[in-house]
Amino acid sequence: MSDLDIQTPTAFDPFAEANADNTGSGSKDYVHIRVQQRNGRKSLTTVQGLKKEFSYNKILKDLKKEFCCNGTVVQDPELGQVIQLQGDQRKNVSTFLVQAGIMKKDHIKIHGF
Numbered sequence: 001m002s003d004l005d006i007q008t009p010t011a012f013d014p015f016a017e018a019n020a021d022n023t024g025s026g027s028k029d030y031v032h033i034r035v036q037q038r039n040g041r042k043s044l045t046t047v048q049g050l051k052k053e054f055s056y057n058k059i060l061k062d063l064k065k066e067f068c069c070n071g072t073v074v075q076d077p078e079l080g081q082v083i084q085l086q087g088d089q090r091k092n093v094s095t096f097l098v099q100a101g102i103m104k105k106d107h108i109k110i111h112g113f
Helices: 016-021 056-067 090-099
Strands: 031-037 043-048 071-076 080-086 108-110
Touching: 031 090, 043 090, 056 071, 056 080, 056 090, 090 108
Parallel strands: 031 108
Antiparallel strands: 031 043, 043 080, 071 080
């Protein structure tokens, strides 16, 4: 038994990539799109890192209308304003931000599963 290296599985941290990327001095400003699992099949999509000059409520209104889902803007003390949407809307939000001209495709990071 002592010859075998036993490794216990560790929990997956979806925020590990975002924390590792902030260490560089010349890092770009990214928009992070994440999915969080709720109860059973329910999930929550969060959009973080949009520029402060954008109106979060107007973006949220357009996202809700486009994807037929509910959502809210949450004020987080560490991350600032975060948009939360019901369901797994990662790809939809990414394409919406690119088509609306809010962000470029290379400035968007999609995290999760």
